[in-house]
Amino acid sequence: MKQTKYLFNPGRLSRQDNTLKFTPVDEDGTEGQPRFLPVEQVSDLYVFGSLDANSALYNFLGxxxxxxxxxxxxxxxxxxxxxxxxxxxxxxxxxxTKHYLAAKKRIEVARAFVEGAACNILRVLKYYNNRSADRRDRDLTDAIATIDRLLLSVPTAPDVPTLMGIEGNIRQTYYGCFDAIVGETFTMNGRSKRPPQNELNALISFGNMLCYTACLGMIYHTQLNPTISFLHEPGARRYSLALDMAEIFKPILIDRLIFRMVNKRQLQASDFRMETGGCVMKEAARKRFLxxxxxxxxxxxxxxSLGRSVSYxxxxxxxxxKLQKHLLGMETYRPFKAWW
Known part of the structure; x- marks a missing residue:
C-alpha cells in the first residue's frame, strides 16, 4: 500500500533501479546513512529540508x-x-470550465463549499461547547449563533465576492473561539498568517497547508482540473480547486487535531521559537504533528451512504x-458535513 513519505533533513534524492535513495547531507557536506524508499510504496513526498535532485529523478517520479x-x-x-x-x-x-465561466453555475458550487465549511465549523464548536467538564470557561453559544446567522445568508449570496465576505466573517468568528477551546496553553490574539505571530497561528498555517496538499493529491487522482476553481479565484502558479476543497476539511482534519494535541499537552510553548520570520515549530514538534x-x-x-468504513x-x-457528477449534470453537489 502506497504511503506519504516525509523528508525533514537536507540531502540528495536519486534513483537506484526501482528504488528511491535519499542520502542526508549535513551543513559540512558530510553524507549520512542512505535511506531507501521502494517506489511502489510511495504515494507522494513532503520535503521540509533542502533537496538536491536532477531532472532524471523527476522524470522517474513523474x-x-x-x-x-x-x-x-x-x-x-x-x-x-x-x-x-x-x-x-x-x-x-x-x-x-463552463461552470466557472457561467456566473449562476459558479456561485452554486461556491455556495456549497462555504456551506460545507460552515457546517463543519459549527460541528467542532458545538462539540467543545457541550463538553460539560469545561463548560464554565467555554461558552461558545454566541459564536455558534453568529455563524448560524451568517450561514443563513449563504444561499442568497449574489456573487462570489459577497460569498467570500460571508466566509471571512464566519472564519473570524470561529477563530475568536480558539482561545477558549485551548484554555491557557496558548493565546491566539487574532489570525496572523505571513508570518504567524504565535504558536496557534503557526499551527493553523502549517495544518492548513497540509490539508491543501492532501486535497491536491486526491484531485490528481480524479478527472478534475486542479487549476479551475469556483470559490477562490483561479490564479497563476496555484492549484486553486484544492483551496476550495480544503475549506470543507480544515475544521475536521486540522482544527480538531490542533485542539486535541494542545489540550493533551502534546504540544507546548517549548515546542516553538520566535524568529524574525515569525513563530516556528521546532523539528521534533513538526514531526509529531505530521x-x-x-x-x-x-x-x-x-x-x-456507502454503508462501509472509509478513511478520511x-x-x-x-x-x-461528487463534484465531478455535479459538473457532468448527473447529480447536484452536496458538500460533506461531519455528523460526529
Whole structure:
C-alpha cells in the first residue's frame, strides 16, 4: 500500500533501479546513512529540508505518479511537483470550465463549499461547547449563533465576492473561539498568517497547508482540473480547486487535531521559537504533528451512504467524485458535513 513519505533533513534524492535513495547531507557536506524508499510504496513526498535532485529523478517520479510538495524553513508551502495528469478527460475539462465561466453555475458550487465549511465549523464548536467538564470557561453559544446567522445568508449570496465576505466573517468568528477551546496553553490574539505571530497561528498555517496538499493529491487522482476553481479565484502558479476543497476539511482534519494535541499537552510553548520570520515549530514538534496528521488521514469512519468504513483521506476523493457528477449534470453537489 502506497504511503506519504516525509523528508525533514537536507540531502540528495536519486534513483537506484526501482528504488528511491535519499542520502542526508549535513551543513559540512558530510553524507549520512542512505535511506531507501521502494517506489511502489510511495504515494507522494513532503520535503521540509533542502533537496538536491536532477531532472532524471523527476522524470522517474513523474512516470511513477509521485507528487513532491515543498515547504520552506518557516513551514510555508512553496509549491509542488505534480506528475502529468493521467485521468484528465476532455468532457470534464469543458464542463468544469463552463461552470466557472457561467456566473449562476459558479456561485452554486461556491455556495456549497462555504456551506460545507460552515457546517463543519459549527460541528467542532458545538462539540467543545457541550463538553460539560469545561463548560464554565467555554461558552461558545454566541459564536455558534453568529455563524448560524451568517450561514443563513449563504444561499442568497449574489456573487462570489459577497460569498467570500460571508466566509471571512464566519472564519473570524470561529477563530475568536480558539482561545477558549485551548484554555491557557496558548493565546491566539487574532489570525496572523505571513508570518504567524504565535504558536496557534503557526499551527493553523502549517495544518492548513497540509490539508491543501492532501486535497491536491486526491484531485490528481480524479478527472478534475486542479487549476479551475469556483470559490477562490483561479490564479497563476496555484492549484486553486484544492483551496476550495480544503475549506470543507480544515475544521475536521486540522482544527480538531490542533485542539486535541494542545489540550493533551502534546504540544507546548517549548515546542516553538520566535524568529524574525515569525513563530516556528521546532523539528521534533513538526514531526509529531505530521505523525498525528498522517494517522488522522488513515483513520476510518462508517460512511452513511456507502454503508462501509472509509478513511478520511478517501473522504476527500469521494468529495471530488461528487463534484465531478455535479459538473457532468448527473447529480447536484452536496458538500460533506461531519455528523460526529
Amino acid at each position: 512516470k511513477e505518479g509521485i507528487a513532491v510538495h515543498f515547504f520552506d524553513y518557516y513551514e510555508h508551502y512553496t509549491g509542488s511537483f505534480m506528475p502529468r495528469e493521467y485521468l484528465l478527460a476532455g468532457k470534464m475539462q469543458v464542463e468544469q 505523525q498525528e496528521f498522517d494517522a488522522s488521514l488513515k483513520e476510518t469512519i462508517k460512511h452513511r 483521506k478517501h473522504l476527500i476523493k469521494l468529495e471530488c467524485y
